[in-house]
Amino acid sequence: MIQLRGLTKRYGTFTAVNAIDLEVRRGELFGFLGPNGAGKTTTLRMIAGILKPSGGTVHVAGIDVEREPLRAKARLGYIPDRPFVYDKLTGAEFMRFVAALYGQEGPVVERRIDELLALFDLAQWKHELTESYSHGMRQKLIIASALAHRPEVIVVDEPMVGLDPKSARLLKDLFREFVGRGGTVLMSTHTLEIAEAMCDRIGIILGGRIIAAGTMDELREQTQAGDLPLEELFLRLTGGLHEGELSEILDG
């Protein structure tokens, strides 16, 4: 459902994403891991059609995002890491606006908005301006609005940040249910336990390149890590601080 071929993004002389090849299949939840600045968000934003790639191609549901952006985007739901919404719209108005961007309106959409707002515990705030929402509430509003048009593919950047435990649990169940029904999710996260528990396959990106990808077992095999948890495996692949360095810093 998502296919990246030689995907590259350069900012001047800096290469943020370097010729990535990746395929996320239908009915799969794919976890995208990597240290800060590794190129995760840039990759996701290129898939969502927000950034133009410097090279390579992105296909969503078999449609080339560069050649037929509108058709590809109609099948996609994008959830960014920072919940910027229109402060002067109410929650319901925002959802109605997002549905309209996907060409949807009418009683069916209204029912869908009510359902989604109730699902994310936002029903009682639906007629309040989003400027009075907390960070977590805005995040939930964005997630709800990304589901309003019933996408086939969800691309989500750090979805758990700012969510309370109940909402985080809801989101995990929702994504599993979504892929169970044939949907596709590409999710970037720093919460390795969540990635390990939820994702069918995991890709690790470092310096703009995918350095490892596969199921947990395949990753262990690739790194000869025995039955180490994902956290250890991730640090082994991406490098971490030594104890000596830590005590040096803390002791001054």
Next chain:
Amino acid sequence: MAEAVLRREPGLARILSPKWRAALARFRRGRAGALGKTLVLLGVGGVFWSALFAIAYRVLVAARAVPDLGLYLPGKVLGAILLTFGSILLLSNVITSLSTFFLAKDLDLLAAAPVDWLRVYLAKLAETIVHSSWMVVLLALPILTAYGIVYAGGPLFPLVAAAALAPVLVICGALGSALTLVLVNVFPARRTRDLLSLIAIGAAASVVVLLRLLRPEQLVRPEGFQNLLDFLVTLRTPANPYLPTEWAARVVMNWLTFVADPLPPTVLWLTAAATVVIGAALHGALYRDGYSKAQEGAERFVRGKRWSLAAHRFVGFLPVQTREFVLKDLRIFFRDTTQWSQLILLAVLLIVYLFNIQALPLYTGERVSFLLVTLVTFLNLGLAGFVLAAIAARFVFPAISLEGRQLWLLRSSPLPPRTLLWSKYWTGAVPLLVVALVITVLTNLLLRASPFMMALSVGTIILYTLATCALALAFGAYYPQFDTENAAQIPTSFGGLVFMMSSVTFLAVVIVVEARPVLNYVRAMREQGQPRIDADMVLAMAVVAALCLATTLGALAAGARRLEEIDR
């Protein structure tokens, strides 16, 4: 664990360092990126500055030549100018200190750091004064320079002028921030900002109306000077002896007229020091509560649901994407006090404009020539075009920039950039067309323009409005200010300036093309007593129509292309 030792508290320069370093980085980036940009800014600034200097210089030279009056009038005028600057500064400081002291992004960091409150106060006060005063200082420079040159102030005059102006800036800064501090303790900061925008706009509108109603043009008429003795007595007495701006004017004028009086500078500097001390004391007592309150106070509910329903019906015929986009823009505009309150100022300016046209001495006594009325009507078309360009700069140019934070949503959705642009276009063009027609038709009625001139003006202004609105959007897409939170700052950016220059150039082209048919029309009326439609006239109209339509479509196409290219 080793005990954390605070070796030395950070000084003022250290607290302010992120600000000046950021300014320096912006300057370096600008210098490396665009020499042309700097040249345009310098050019426009230079022209404006020179014009202001030339006006001040000529007025002062003329005033100096008047016996007796030459000594007092410039002092009086300087006092009035500084009083106006002082009022603007006070208002500006009240609004700026809301951001710097209560809403700025660095405040959490400063509040959590072990920095003495007095240093935070002084650093923030300095920041507030610089932000609020730079434009006033730039305006004051050519005027004070003219004073120094005309009255031979000597090489030390710049220092004297600076010593007179600096305490005024400090006093306004300290008073403005103290006033804000008290206001925030009464209302939460976000509500105060709304309230203040209204007060500011209302105050500005009142000043404009007041200045206009005073009819300053009458002062230059000879009959205004009938009672010279009374006039001189009024000039000699200071109008506001207890205001710092008056003391500053006296410092400058005493230097220029060789009067040694240590009282004005002493009182001025002592007052400046006292306001800072009082401001610091108030800050120490009230800031913590105020800052805490500033974190609250976002608006929760919406008002005006009936208007919303009416708007929904009005645009009901549009396709769903366009319709919801237009409704979204209207809702946001009318729910944001800082945005809709600008309409008050616009209404006042339009009333003043109409008042000015009505006050033109065209039909006061003897019969005026047909040529003069036609000429004034034609020039009025140009002036109306300029006013419309300015309105487009304020309301249409920022439209793309204001989507900055939500661009992720628009770019990731299947909304064609063309639809986005056309939605924005009609949201801006329809109200602008209404304003354009109101201005043109009313002023032409006031000027008793002929049917030919009325038809020409209305036709031209419709076409020009459509084109200038498209230009505003296209330039808005080419020079977006995505990170600006205050929409009112966007039109004064480099892109806003380039848009205004392009729009005015385009207007000049339209006026030049139409000048010939208007001249032919005047000739025909003189010779035959009735208008004659000839090939020249038809060709000129066709050229204007083609130019306007090509500009509209070309600008919108370029804007849409640019929107697709934005990488953010």
